[in-house]
Amino acid sequence: AQSVAQPEDQVNVAEGNPLTVKCTYSVSGNPYLFWYVQYPNRGLQFLLKYITGDNLVKGSYGFEAEFNKSQTSFHLKKPSALVSDSALYFCAVRDIFPSGTYKYIFGTGTRLKVLA
Amino acid sequence: DSGVTQTPKHLITATGQRVTLRCSPRSGDLSVYWYQQSLDQGLQFLIQYYNGEERAKGNILERFSAQQFPDLHSELNLSSLELGDSALYFCASSVEEGNPSTDTQYFGPGTRLTVL
Numbered sequence: 727a728q729s730v731a732q733p734e735d736q737v738n739v740a741e742g743n744p745l746t747v748k749c750t751y752s753v754s755g756n757p758y759l760f761w762y763v764q765y766p767n768r769g770l771q772f773l774l775k776y777i778t779g780d781n782l783v784k785g786s787y788g789f790e791a792e793f794n795k796s797q798t799s800f801h802l803k804k805p806s807a808l809v810s811d812s813a814l815y816f817c818a819v820r821d822i823f824p825s826g827t828y829k830y831i832f833g834t835g836t837r838l839k840v841l842a
Numbered sequence: 843d844s845g846v847t848q849t850p851k852h853l854i855t856a857t858g859q860r861v862t863l864r865c866s867p868r869s870g871d872l873s874v875y876w877y878q879q880s881l882d883q884g885l886q887f888l889i890q891y892y893n894g895e896e897r898a899k900g901n902i903l904e905r906f907s908a909q910q911f912p913d914l915h916s917e918l919n920l921s922s923l924e925l926g927d928s929a930l931y932f933c934a935s936s937v938e939e940g941n942p943s944t945d946t947q948y949f950g951p952g953t954r955l956t957v958l
Binding site: 758816835 | 844846848873875884885887890892897898930932934936938942943945946947948949950951952954
């Protein structure tokens with residue numbers, strides 16, 4: 727079965743520094759990988775996804791993610807963190823239910839705190 | 843704005859009561875997913891509907907039920923409410939048809955349910 731893991735519950739980074747939020751995956755076949763961000767008391771917002779092609783995927787708000795097949799990782803990155811990036815980040819992988827419809831499997835989330 | 847709408851935004855009720863949460867998917871999306879997020883917890887998948895039919899069930903209690911109507915909006919019914927049902931309930935939608943590389947799940951803003 728497909729799965730993702732987010733090994734860090736929380737990541738702290740100083741404003742202006744680069745940030746990385748880690749995600750590793752376990753899939754059979756080609757991975758369809760996603761990153762979402764959740765601000766307090768808000769729904770999850772789609773940031774970016776990897777389907778195929780270029781290993782560096784660019785997304786919203788200056789975020790990008792690097793797909794690494796050999797390390798089975800899909801880490802979220804940003805060159806320069808902003809205090810406003812402080813939020814809960816979820817990695818997800820798309821699988822298929824027995825019924826044939828798509829199933830989205832989410833990691834446990836990583837809380838990013840950007841310190842001024 | 844993801845295009846997924848949920849009402850109400852907040853709901854406060856008493857134990858033993860029944861409530862209905864409503865979700866309208868993005869225009870053109872056929873698939874609706876319901877998730878529960880308890881305080882500082884990850885997302886728990888509850889149930890999925892596709893074009894009016896139930897397609898997958900997750901960790902949904904027997905006291906909970908859902909349906910998707912011909913106009914594709916969905917309702918999640920929670921009955922015999924308990925204190926532990928207090929959570930954020932999210933609806934998400936996706937197209938589920940066409941090119942799989944384009945299918946992405948988009949989330950509504952959520953309904954915060956408080957059971958007193």
